[in-house]
Amino acid sequence: MPDLLLELFSEEIPARMQAKAADDLRRMVTDRLVAEGLVYEGAKAFATPRRLALTVHGIPARQRDLKEERKGPKIGAPDAAVQGFLKATGLASLDEAKIQRDPKKGDFYIALIEKPGHATLDVLADILPVMVRTFPWPKSMRWGERSARPGALQWVRPLHAITATFGLETEEPDVVKFTIDGIEAGQTTYGHRFMAPGAMRVRRFEDYEAKLLDSKVVLDRERRKDVILAEAKTLAQAQNFELVEDPVLLDEVAGLVEWPVALMGSFDKEFLSIPDEVIRATIRNNQKCFVVSDPKAGKLTNKFILTANIEASDGGKAIVAGNERVIRARLSDAKFFYETDLKTKLEDRLPKFEQIVFHEKLGTQGERIARIERLAAEIAPLVGADVQKTKRAAHLAKADLLTEVVGEFPELQGLMGKYYALAQGEDASVAAASEEHYKPQGPADRVPTDPVSVAVALADKIDTLVGFWAIDEKPTGSKDPYALRRGALGVIRLITENALRLSLLKIASSAIEGMLETGTKQALVDTHKIPADLLLFFADRLKVQLREQGARHDLVDAVFALGDQDDLLMVVRRVEALGKFLDTDDGKNLLAGTKRASNILSIEEKKDKRSFDGVPDAALYGLGEEKALAKAIDLAKTEAGSAVADEDFATAMSALAKLRPAVDAFFDKVKVNDDDAKVRENRLKLLNEIRSATRAVADFSKIQD
């Protein structure tokens, strides 16, 4: 079956848009083909800085003919109905319609409509221009003479040529004939901008890709990445160094060249006095070059690797020299920034924060820092951190935001604070907190363990959460501009992974007090409601996290339903023990028994419009199973209660497990709805006792079967 080759040749497409554009191209064309009844065998799309290309192979040469029967009006129907039928079906007169016999309802007309399939070449000529016109570039533009006219073509950058061929491997393919805003589809494309700029004629994908390669264009982005990575590694290894791999940069660089050539340059060793991260940020962000490390020294060396787009006539000497000069200038700026920063103590920067607004409703950064300091000092003893160190750490943690280096490279916030703190002789824990208090940034990020960092990290995140809750800027749906979900997850991970015992409700209340004192004076919501509301948010986040880890999230509900569960570590421990228990036969049967008791109770409670709380009357027990159950419940309550008090949830579960035979026997032998109302009531109270006994660990009614 025939294949399609499509190329859209333009001026330089932004690197960050190329991968998605290739995907969109493939999706848009193949979706349209399928919608037109043309099922293809395979498709692959490509992007370089100057072209988007697509090959779709194995497309039928024609659409299938379609036959359709359409039911019309009855014989002798009013003229309006007949005319409507003729118009809808395209028949000239009723003579062209068939008559369908129907002895019951009466005979009626039928139109046989035949839709002949179109040649795929024609279908393509219809769908390709529409695809180009509606292509979803993040930003597109007009250009040239035609840009003055209404309906001028928009593309990411000026589009110069379109290649579109369709045909069998064995034959000369046809050009898909269409013209968009003066650009006529054909078979002509161009090679590398500098090394092979001439026009060339292409037939189909195989010779297209090969001819491009001859013309110094590597069409496949993955191949370009492989070339860059392999060459860069070789260059580094040749000098016994190691390439510092950087997948994001590699992706970007592969989108900046059609013919990648890796070259190595160096810079003055004096710049190695700048922290590695600053060197890397300078070379990577500004110059899009890779850095190189010396495995012996365990740090960066004075080399970098650039990716040129040409094989230069001098082997790349001028290119390397030019890049070295730019990098030298950039690094001397960075060194200047770094050394300037070192001249000012972190605390001397703080007064400036009084002028910087954190959020118009939440006061200045200065006020926020004071709040974090206060809250961190309160948390410190609870997490085993030295209070004075914690206060100092919180005091300095944000100061690097006002340094030159962080102004230049915002991604180095925290890290620079650590360097500057160490340089001014701060305690190691205090310095580390500058960097660590931002962690964890996401589910994969490391959780700090130093108690000082933990205290500041918790205070920072909880202050943010409480603040945005207070001004009613909670995340909704997909909107979470202040990354509050990430913040809450960070709190959960800090607490659970460090096995911390904290009352979230208390900490949240304390954070609110701090906020009312120092920060915003105009909380929008009732601040008394915030802690409990925030706890629900944490419960939701915890559920999401457990679900992602493959745990049962309904167990989280079962534990939170107990109420007042604001000690996340205990919640998680309960959930774990409950999960294990429910995996055993005892657990499953007890759950079934408890649910049965709950179901009966809720029916009878509804019927009688009352609850059956209260201690059952032992005198009313008539049957042995009742007495046995009552005894088992007493025992289980006592044992489970004391195990829970010891926070030994596994033992609490085994204590509950002992209920199982008595519960089973009770349901087996005892009729709950006895004719004697008093006996009935007493038995219902006994059932209620089962329910309340299990509430020592969780609300079993919230557990899904």
Added chain:
Amino acid sequence: MDAVPPHMRPERSFQGLILTLQRYWADYGCVILQPYDMEVGAGTFHPATTLRALGPRRWNAAYVQPSRRPKDGRYGENPNRLQHYYQFQVILKPSPPDIQDLYLKSLAAIGVDSALHDIRFVEDDWESPTLGAWGLGWECWCDGMEVSQFTYFQQVAGVECAPVAGELTYGLERLAMYVQGVDRVYDLNFNGRDGAERVSYGDVFLQAEKEYSRHNFEYADTAMLFEQFKMAEQACRKYLEAGWQKNPKDGKREAHLMALPAYDQCIKASHVFNLLDARGVISVTERQSYILRVRELAKACGEAWVHTEAGRAAADGPL
């Protein structure tokens, strides 16, 4: 190139580089203008770009524009940063289909050989909040150094460009440092001569950089500047209002007679704002509102310009 005397060669003479670019674009058919006689932050502010980019008429022009960025002053101590520098500006309307090639040939004319150097077009979406303008294009890199900006104007002064103009902005000092192989801007050879006859960029501008840095950061009279901003803003509005010719019947605005003088006041307001900003007397929140005020002026000037004789379609056809 052989006919060019050594002191005029772009690789050894700053003025030679400028003259080569002027020559190149003159040969292409551009009108070679002289710098606008007001303080501006970039070549784009020259009415030959801002206003001429609007409206349907063909317009090809090139010029050097001294540009002032008060905040970038470094008292002559930084090897790259200047509060006053030169831009070479080319504006081609409509953008010709071979504009990228034209640009590359201009680099070749000043000695940047594309077989030897790595020239790259790297995404750069251009936006000028003060001019109410945006466009798409690139930073042009030569061996990792940004030497030009290349923009297809989509909107200027709040008016859609129809047709679109292509704008090329060469950072002349950077480019000259590159072709001369110099690391410090003040070491550039200005006149291409040697020995006692040699005049460096520092000879011409170092004193000014020191003085203006002092002025921009320490002494610029802020009370006067605040007043000047207000006056320029008021004058701009006044001239715009006075320039409108209205239909006597329905009062509809039909033509404008004074867009250029009004626009001068907009330029003035913009520069005064830059000075105030450098003096650090404008807070973050105020900053936004000042930018907005200048933009409103720019937009009103753009609107006026497309109603002038020169700014709208000629009576005998669109181009």
